[in-house]
Amino acid sequence: MIIKSLEQLNFLSVEIAKKLSKSDSILLFGEIGVGKTTFTRNLINFFQEQDNVQITDVLSPTFNLLYEYEFKDFKIMHYDLYRLKNSKEIQQIGIFEETKAVIKIIEWPELIKNRIPNRIEINLSYAENENERNFEMETFGKCRF
Numbered sequence: 001m002i003i004k005s006l007e008q009l010n011f012l013s014v015e016i017a018k019k020l021s022k023s024d025s026i027l028l029f030g031e032i033g034v035g036k037t038t039f040t041r042n043l044i045n046f047f048q049e050q051d052n053v054q055i056t057d058v059l060s061p062t063f064n065l066l067y068e069y070e071f072k073d074f075k076i077m078h079y080d081l082y083r084l085k086n087s088k089e090i091q092q093i094g095i096f097e098e099t100k101a102v103i104k105i106i107e108w109p110e111l112i113k114n115r116i117p118n119r120i121e122i123n124l125s126y127a128e129n130e131n132e133r134n135f136e137m138e139t140f141g142k143c144r145f
């Protein structure tokens with residue numbers, strides 16, 4: 001589908017947030033600056049609002065690799081693997097650990113995608129106009145919508 005604006009992306013991320021199971025992983029594909037972090041920020045801010053906790057900044061984990069967000073009965077781990085070059089490095093960041101009550105959101109997941117069997121893949125790409133994006137979504141394994 002085509003997303004026409006930031007507002008529409010926000011709407012969509014909230015719709016997805018409402019349907020997520022608390023063990024799903026979302027893999028976010030797409031070029032630099034296409035909107036992966038923006039999508040994640042909308043989703044995290046929605047859960048913060050729902051839990052009645054402070055709406056925080058959601059910064060890109062490009063340099064830290066990982067930021068975590070705690071909620072009442074689950075947490076979100078937001079990864080950005082852009083700087084990782086091989087799967088040995090990835091082994092060290094706990095991304096494959098089976099975890100209940102954790103939603104993992106992973107930007108730049110190309111190196112690891114096949115190792116996360118239960119996943120939602122989202123692909124964002126640039127469209128004709130500046131604030132438009134193409135949005136595709138597919139689920140794998142036990143992730144069900």
Ligand SMILES: Nc1ncnc2c1ncn2[C@@H]1O[C@H](COP(=O)(O)OP(=O)(O)OP(=O)(O)O)[C@@H](O)[C@H]1O
Pocket residue numbers: 003004005006007009030031032033034035036037038039060080107130131132133
């Ligand atoms: N419809 C839209 N959906 C998403 N982002 C949009 C849209 N229209 C404009 N933007 C802008 O595009 C930029 C997306 O930046 P963002 O940091 O989310 O990209 P990213 O995919 O995470 O990049 P990176 O690969 O560097 O991590 C933001 O400045 C955002 O305001």
Ligand SMILES: [Mg+2]
Pocket residue numbers: 036037038060080107
């Ligand atoms: Mg980003």
